[in-house]
Amino acid sequence: MGVVVTGxxxxxxxxxxxxxxxxxxxxxxGCRDQKRGEAxxxxxxxxxxxxxxxxxxxDLSSLTSVRKCVEELSGLETxxxxxxxxxxxxxxxxxxxxxxxxxxxxxxxxxxxxxTLHLIPLIKxxxxxxIVTVAAGGHNxxxxxxxxxxxxxGVYHPIFAYTQSKLANVLFSRELAKRLxxxxxxxxxxxxxxxxxxxxRHMGQSDTQEGVGAAIKRWFKHxxxxxxLMGSQTTLYCALDxxxxxxxxxxxxxxxxxxxxxxxxxxDKTAKSLWELSCDLVVVVTGxxxxxxxxxxxxxxxxxxxxxxGCRDQKRGEAxxxxxxxxxxxxxxxxxxxDLSSLKSVRKCVEELSGLETxxxxxxxxxxxxxxxxxxxxxxxxxxxxxxxxxxxxxTLHLIPLLKxxxxxxIVTVSSAAHIxxxxxxxxxxxxxGIYDKAFSYGQSKLANVLFSRELAKRLxxxxxxxxxxHPGAIDTDFVRHIENSDTGEGVGAAIKRWYKRxxxxxxLMGSQTTLYCVLDxxxxxxxxxxxxxxxxxxxxxxxxxxDKTAKSLWELSCDLVxxxxxxxx
Numbered sequence: 001m002g003v004v005v006t007g008x009x010x011x012x013x014x015x016x017x018x019x020x021x022x023x024x025x026x027x028x029x030g031c032r033d034q035k036r037g038e039a040x041x042x043x044x045x046x047x048x049x050x051x052x053x054x055x056x057x058x059d060l061s062s063l064t065s066v067r068k069c070v071e072e073l074s075g076l077e078t079x080x081x082x083x084x085x086x087x088x089x090x091x092x093x094x095x096x097x098x099x100x101x102x103x104x105x106x107x108x109x110x111x112x113x114x115x116t117l118h119l120i121p122l123i124k125x126x127x128x129x130x131i132v133t134v135a136a137g138g139h140n141x142x143x144x145x146x147x148x149x150x151x152x153x154g155v156y157h158p159i160f161a162y163t164q165s166k167l168a169n170v171l172f173s174r175e176l177a178k179r180l181x182x183x184x185x186x187x188x189x190x191x192x193x194x195x196x197x198x199x200x201r202h203m204g205q206s207d208t209q210e211g212v213g214a215a216i217k218r219w220f221k222h223x224x225x226x227x228x229l230m231g232s233q234t235t236l237y238c239a240l241d242x243x244x245x246x247x248x249x250x251x252x253x254x255x256x257x258x259x260x261x262x263x264x265x266x267x268d269k270t271a272k273s274l275w276e277l278s279c280d281l282v283v284v285v286t287g288x289x290x291x292x293x294x295x296x297x298x299x300x301x302x303x304x305x306x307x308x309x310g311c312r313d314q315k316r317g318e319a320x321x322x323x324x325x326x327x328x329x330x331x332x333x334x335x336x337x338x339d340l341s342s343l344k345s346v347r348k349c350v351e352e353l354s355g356l357e358t359x360x361x362x363x364x365x366x367x368x369x370x371x372x373x374x375x376x377x378x379x380x381x382x383x384x385x386x387x388x389x390x391x392x393x394x395x396t397l398h399l400i401p402l403l404k405x406x407x408x409x410x411i412v413t414v415s416s417a418a419h420i421x422x423x424x425x426x427x428x429x430x431x432x433x434g435i436y437d438k439a440f441s442y443g444q445s446k447l448a449n450v451l452f453s454r455e456l457a458k459r460l461x462x463x464x465x466x467x468x469x470x471h472p473g474a475i476d477t478d479f480v481r482h483i484e485n486s487d488t489g490e491g492v493g494a495a496i497k498r499w500y501k502r503x504x505x506x507x508x509l510m511g512s513q514t515t516l517y518c519v520l521d522x523x524x525x526x527x528x529x530x531x532x533x534x535x536x537x538x539x540x541x542x543x544x545x546x547x548d549k550t551a552k553s554l555w556e557l558s559c560d561l562v563x564x565x566x567x568x569x570x
Contacts, residue, residue, distance in 0.1 A: 001025040002080050002126075003239070004073070004119070006058060006112065007087025009033065009040040012134065012192050015228035016084060016235050018044045021051035023240070030058030030069060030087070030115075060087050060111025061097040067358075067405060070118040079125035082239050085112040085133040085169070091158040094151075102150040104158075108165035113172055113278045117407030120185070121464045128245065129185040131176065132238045135169035137191040137253065140262040142167030144270050146277060167264060170251055171271040172278075177249025178268075179275075179522050186248035188238035193254065195231035281305040282360050282406075283519075284353065284399070286338060286392065287367025289313065289320040292414065292472050295512040296364060298324045300519070301331035310338030310349060310367070310395075340367050340391025341377040343562055350398040359405035362519050365392040365413040365449070371438045374431075381561065382430040384438075388445035393452060394562045400465070400570065408525065409465035411456065412518045415449035417471040417533070420542050422447030424550050426557060447544060450531055451551040452558075457529025458548075459555075459570045466528035468518040472511040473534070 003020050007013040008029025017027045021044060031037030037055045044051050056073060059065040073080075088108045097106035116131060123129035142163035145151060151161055173189035180187065237255045238244060251258045251265065264270070283300050287293040288309025297307045301324060311317030317335045324331050336353060339345035353360070368388045377386035396411060403409035422443030425431060431441055453469035460467065517535040518524060531538050531545065544550070559569060 001082065002028075002077055003082040003084065004028045004030065004056075004080055005084045005086055006030045006060060006115065009036045011228050012195055012231045012235065013084075013086040014040050014044070015232040016086060016239075017053060018047060018051070019229075019232060019236055020239070021048050021053055024052075025082075026052040026054070028054045028056050028073065030056045030060075032057075032059040032061075032065075058087075058115075060115065061089075061103060061107045063099050063111070063114055064358075066111055066114045067118065070115065073119070074122065077122060080119055080122040080129070081126040082130045082132065083116060083119055083123060084235060084239060085116065085131070086235065087112075088134065088165075090162045093158070094156045096150075100150075102152075102156070102161055104161040104165045105149060105151075105168065108162075109168035109172065110278060112169070114407070116172075116176070120180075120407065123185050124183060127184065129183075130239055130244075131173070131185060131187045132235055133169045133173045133187070133189045134192055134235060135173075135189045135251070136162075136166040137193075138163045139166040139170050139191075139265060143264065144168060144171070144274055146270070146273055149277065168274060170261075170265045171267070171274055173251075174249045174266070174268070175271040175275045179525075181248070182523070182526065186244065188244065188248070188250060188252060190234045190238055190252040191254075192231040192234055193226045195226050195228060276304050279361070279407075281362065282308075282357050283362040283364065284308045284310065284336075284360055285364045285366055286310045286340060286395065289316045292511045292515065293364070293366040294320050294324070295509050296366065296515050296519075297333060298327060298331070299509075299512060299516055301328050301333055303520070304332075305362075306332040306334070308334045308336050308353065310336045310340075312337075312339040312341075312345075338367075338395075340395065341369075341383060341387045343379050343391070343394055346391055346394045347398065350395065353399075354402065357402060360399055360402040361406040361409060363396060363399055363403060363409075363411045364515060364519065365396065365411070366515070367392075368414065368445075370442050372441075373438065374436045376430075380430075382432075382436070382441060384441045384445045385429060385431075385448065388442075389448035389452065390558060390562055392449070393558045394564065396452075396456070397564060397568045397570070400460075400568065403465050404463060407464065409463075410519060411453070411465060411467045412515055413449050413453045413467070413469045414472055414515060415453075415469045415531070416442075416446040418443050419446040419450050419471075419545060423544065424448060424451070424554055426550070426553055429557065429561075448554060450541075450545045451547070451554050453531075454529045454546075454548070455551040455555045461528070466524070468524070468528070468530060468532060470514045470518055470532040471534075472514055 003025045005013050005017045008017040009031040017029050020027050034057060041053055041055050044053050056069050058069040089104055092103050095103040097103055101110055144164060144167060170189045173187045177187045234252050234255050238252055251261060283305045285293050285297045288297040289311040297309050300307050314337060321333055321335050324333050336349050338349040369384055372383050375383040377383055381390055424447060450469045453467045457467045514532050514535050518532055
């Protein structure tokens with residue numbers, strides 16, 4: 001049994017780790033102070049010479065340290081059975097983490113939030129995973145300040161900050177249980193009791209000070225506070241008791257489930273909002289200056305995501321950003337210069353993005369061109385195949401390293417039902433020598449999207465990234481600008497087209513729904529490589545869309561055509 005205990009160098013965490021070694025568990029303790037961590041390992045080994053205990057470097061007030069610790073652990077273990085989020089800080093002055101968050105919220109909640117989500121892939125590999133988060137009875141006096149989570153502008157108080165962080169622990173465990181309801185993982189939060197530990201080191205006078213107040217404090221500590229052994233019991237109960245196999249998301253105190261919580265601790269709306277705020281989702285949308293892409297970007301800003309839109313035309317991109325900000329003044333939206341018909345532009349865009357972000361949670365390959373004349377990209381490829389497939393192929397593979405750093409990455413590729421008329425011409429991918437047809441070219445590029453997503457899922461099957469392709473529907477957008485007979489034309493044909501457009505085509509908002517479904521729906525967390533239409537998975541595809549041999553050949557051809565760098569080949 002593999003167990004990870006944060007803050008395992010002292011107090012409850014150290015006692016919990018020791019007790020678990022007595023049960024033959026392999027225990028990793030994550031500690032900020034390596035010397036104290038090494039001393040804790042030595043202490044445990046002196047009590048249990050057979051203990052299988054290891055030390056990890058983990059500073060929960062540093063998101064960089066959290067990610068580095070997960071990377072180290074992933075190189076050591078193929079699964080984690082139990083994660084115990086035990087570390088914490090209490091009552092400190094108005095300090096900040098290195099990432100700029102209020103120290104208690106940043107350490108007690110955000111650090112554990114990121115650490116937990118990064119470890120989900122390893123916990124899912126256990127037969128029955130458990131995530132135990134040590135909160136506190138003080139959560140019942142907490143309030144989540146969603147509009148001022150760092151308690152700035154003079155509202156900071158050490159106790160209020162602590163109780164907010166502990167309420168965040170309870171809500172996180174509750175929301176996590178909902179999101180993992182179809183998995184093999186259960187979650188628990190708890191109050192360990194009033195313990196004589198190092199947690200209160202920032203509070204008031206120390207035991208070594210003199211005076212009546214110090215004497216009373218020492219008397220209270222010796223007579224009323226529990227020992228770490230006593231305080232570890234509810235943690236061990238949640239981690240080990242078989243009766244909990246069918247319980248998840250609940251809160252425990254004194255080894256009993258607490259069913260009557262303060263309203264703030266069962267507020268699912270706040271729990272969801274806190275989750276979204278904690279995630280700070282980073283999303284990249286190609287072709288986000290118009291149509292479905294623009295609407296998708298806007299909808300994601302409403303969900304507090306940081307959204308980058310990649311656009312070829314900078315003026316239109318700037319106009320799109322202004323439009324979205326006029327609809328949502330709080331939108332966190334940025335513009336990237338990206339021309340998918342230029343492999344040079346694709347590489348330059350990734351370089352720019354890599355300098356701005358340490359991770360990308362969601363990539364939406366939305367941009368596209370349709371029904372063009374027989375044009376070529378600047379690299380000499382047929383325009384629709386070069387833009388719709390090759391540009392996205394290169395862009396995606398260059399972003400894989402950033403997507404792997406997200407807790408759970410998703411790659412959503414907007415294809416089309418037109419893939420059913422497609423055929424991959426491996427021997428003449430650019431449709432030269434007189435066989436070019438704008439409709440068949442478009443069908444080939446959209447079939448390539450489907451096959452790319454399918455093959456990518458296979459190659460990423462052991463990672464934290466899922467892939468999806470989809471048909472957005474027949475949408476009234478600027479996408480079909482190259483199709484003959486514009487709306488401004490005269491005659492019966494033009495009139496019929498205008499009627500069709502007004503009465504039968506969907507709006508961009510309607511057309512963005514399947515993309516948003518693939519991006520956001522929790523039920524798709526265990527699905528990858530599939531194709532979706534009208535917010536439903538399509539299980540009966542044409543043979544060409546399920547042809548794994550062609551998908552593999554297309555992948556290899558694409559690698560050669562874009563001259564994919566060796567270190568990016570997967």
